Structure formats: structure tokens, C-alpha cells
Amino acid sequence: MIEIANISKTFNTGKPNQVNAISNVNLNIKAGEFVVIVGSNGSGKTTLLNLVAGNILPNTGTITIDSNNVTRLPEYKRSKWIARIFQNPLLGTAADLSIVDNFRLAAIRTQYKGLSIGKNESFKKLVKDKIATLGMGLENKIEQPIGTLSGGQRQALTLLMSVMDTCKILLLDEPTAALDPRSAENVMQIADSLIKEYSLTAILVTHNLKDAGNYGSRIIQMGEGEVLRDVSTIEKSKLKQNDLFDWFG
């Protein structure tokens, strides 16, 4: 599904503050795989995620998504395949727009946003039904600005928004970093069940080693812009949390 070949990314080339964020990374992610990326700060994991999403472009190498070379494609054109969850819940939603407006945009992520009114009664009903599955009691507040909700609620809604339109790849950039432990767990469970239900290919970047152990079918450790460890399904199930802690020892 996602093929990353010889990707390198350097920031501030030639200046004293030059950073080799990603050096010559090769990665092949199969359809339906749920990859967890761990690594210390500055290891390049978020840069790698941004390279896949397309909001930064690589210096060398190619990125292929679903057999399409997307290396030079801007972010908004990759939204055909990719839905994104940001670390900051404020970024993933438009705060002043109502919940239903946010869902309307998500529902036409892969489509043209034209001059017709798509936010009709049947769409509102659909959104209510979807939101009711979260069990957060938000289904009667769909006309409320989404900015009035808590970070955990917004992150949960953002997850739901990502599967409103056809979605193949879900990118999660530390989605629970800004949340309290209970909301964080709730959001991770919603993410996990959506990934399974829609057979999504997912990449999760996290600092939470407990989540890294509990979720995902493959775990990758990054450091200094390179892949240090790559543990696939069978071996991952044998990994203990202490082993993960040892990686950072």
C-alpha cells in the first residue's frame, strides 16, 4: 500500500543548523497493516509521517501509494487515500464551524467541493447516527461549534470523520499526546476499532510505549533519521513492554 524508497529529508541544507531528519529510509507497508512508530524526540518519526502525508516533500527518493507515485504530489491531492489525525486536536477540526459542517467536509474529502448544498436533512441524520455510536451524547449537539467540545471529544470526532469518505490510509500523529489518560485510552480504542472495521492501513506515531505494545501489527523504532528496529506481527506479539523500555535504555 505504501512504499517508501531511499527517502531522505534535510532541513536548512548548508546552514549551521542543518538537520538530517530522515536519511535513506526504505519501508514497505502492506495493505491492512497497522504500523506503530516509536523513537525519541528528533528521531524523524513525525517527519516520516509528514512525508507520507505530503505536507513536506523529500530531497531524494520516491513514495508510492496504492501503486501511484505521489512523491511530488501536494498534500491536498493525496487526501484521496489519506486521512489524518493531528497531535493537536485543534488542528484536525475547524473550531468555529458546527459539528455537522466539519463532518460534511470530511464526507467529501476525496470529492470536489461544489456549489450544491450537501448538508441536508438526510446527511444530518447520518451524522447523528454515526456520532451516537461513540456513546458520548454528542448526537444532539451537531449544530454546535466544534470548538466548544473538549480535546478528547474533538479527537474522537476527528477519527469518526476520517471514515466518512472512502479511506485507505489513516495517519495518526501522537493523537493522544494532548489528552488526559482516560480520554487517551478511549480515543485509542476508537481508532483501533475503526482501523479493524474498515481494514485501514494505519501508521501511528507515539511516545506512549504502552499503546505501542497494545496496538498495531508491526512496530518500528526510529533514531537519527533511520529505522533502527522493525518488528513484524509474530515477533511483536511476543514483545513485552519491558523490552520496549529496553530499546530506549
Next chain:
Amino acid sequence: MDFYLTALIQGLCFAGIAFGIYISMKIFNIPDITTDGSYTLGGVVTGAMLTHNQPGYIILPAVLIAGALAGALTGIIHTKLKINALLAGILVMTALYSINLTILGRSNMPLLSMPNLFTIINLIANVNQNSLLILLVFVVGITLIIGYLLKTDFGIAMRATGNSEPMIRALGVNTDRMKIIGLAIANALTALSGYLIAQQQGFADISMGIGIVIVGLGSVIIAEAIINRLQITSVWLSLILVLAGAIIFQFVLAFTLNIGVDANLLKLVTAVFVLLIVGLPRLTSRKA
């Protein structure tokens, strides 16, 4: 009483600027001051075409396109060259001064002898009431069009662009193109005000746009004060309040002139009035 009728007519003429500023400032979060130039552009294109005996059904689209081009230019400079929006607006506004002068051919052109929008259509014998009726049709028309636009999928994407750019890009919207289109719409509406005012006052003048951006800002700020106080989320109600803001603004100016304030001090009064509307709610909320 006629005094206030004139103020109402002026207020309706300025609805275009008010909506334009509402779109650029409130929806896209871009401080756009191309306004001064594109308003005059609307006026001088109207003046030049009227004196060349062009039919009305060509003048109006020409004015809208001219305004849209000016706005799109600001948008392109801002998004493609990554230049601060304020500076981009100032650059286009400055350049437009020369362009406006070239279009008009001189600094002032009287249009009173030409048949125009307000003289061709005669629905009521009274000139002012006739103008009022024509303007009402115009304003209701553009309110409906903008209101519908903002309700469409495209409109929701527009509103999201000014609200959360990372989100809307991840949802497949080219935000650069969106901003260019938004500024084009905003300045087409501003030019529309120039078109209406030039015909209503009977002249086009090269300096008619100086400081006009405050009219739009004032209208939007009046509307925003009410929108925030009553926590209004409806698009239609917001647009109606912006329109009301434009009219209230002209009433306040008419009132100050009526109680005998020197006309030379009008800009000062305008600035103080806008300052009061912006400042008062903050002062009172700090006490509470």
C-alpha cells in the same frame, strides 16, 4: 428626514464593501485593504463605460470582473509569493491608483447628465424612494447569493480555510486557490459598491476610495459585536447583521453631521466611533 433616507441609501450602497470585508476578514481571516483601490476601480469603470455609452448589462459584469481581478491579484501575491496579506493589499491598492487614473482619463468625471441605473429604471416618481427600491432589490439579491454560497459544500470549505488550514488541506482543498477565489469575491463585491455609489452620487472620482476600508470594517465590527453578544451561529442572521451594520454606520455619520459637527472632522468621528465599538465591550468585560 430626507437626511436619514440618504443615509439609508448610502448604507445600502456600501453593503457590498461590508460583505466584502466580512468575507476577507471574518471568513478568511485575511486583513485585505485592496478595498480602497477596488472600490474606486468599480467607480471609474462605471464612469468610463457610462461616458462611452455602454449598456448597463455590460457595465455591471465588467465592474464585477475588474474587482475580482484586483482581489485575485492580491490573493496570488499573498499565496504564491508568500507575502504578508496586508502588504500584498497595499501593493495592489497603490498600483490600482495609476490604473484607475488611466481608466478614468482624469481625476474627476461628472455622470449626472448620463442615463444610469437609477434614472433608467423608474418605479416610483420620488427619486430617492426610487433609488431605495432599486438598491433594496440589489442588496437582497447579493445577500441571497452570498448566503447560498456559504451554505454550499464550497462555502463550508471556504469557511474552514480561514479557520483551520491544516485540517482543510488534509481534507483535499487547495487552500491557496481558495484564498485567491475568496479575495476575488470580496473585491468584486467592493467594486459593486463603487459602481452603485458612482451612479447614485453622479460622479466618479479618483480619490473616492481613500479610507473607504473603514466603512466595511466598521460595519463588520458592529455586526460582530452583536454576533458575539448573542452567540449567533446562523449564516443568514450574520449576513443580515453585517448589512444592518453598514446602515447603522451611515446613520451614525448622518447623525453627527445633523447635530452640526464640522464635515472636516467626519473621518475623525468615524475612527472614534469604530474605536468605541471595538473598545467598549472589552472595557466592560474586564470589569466584570
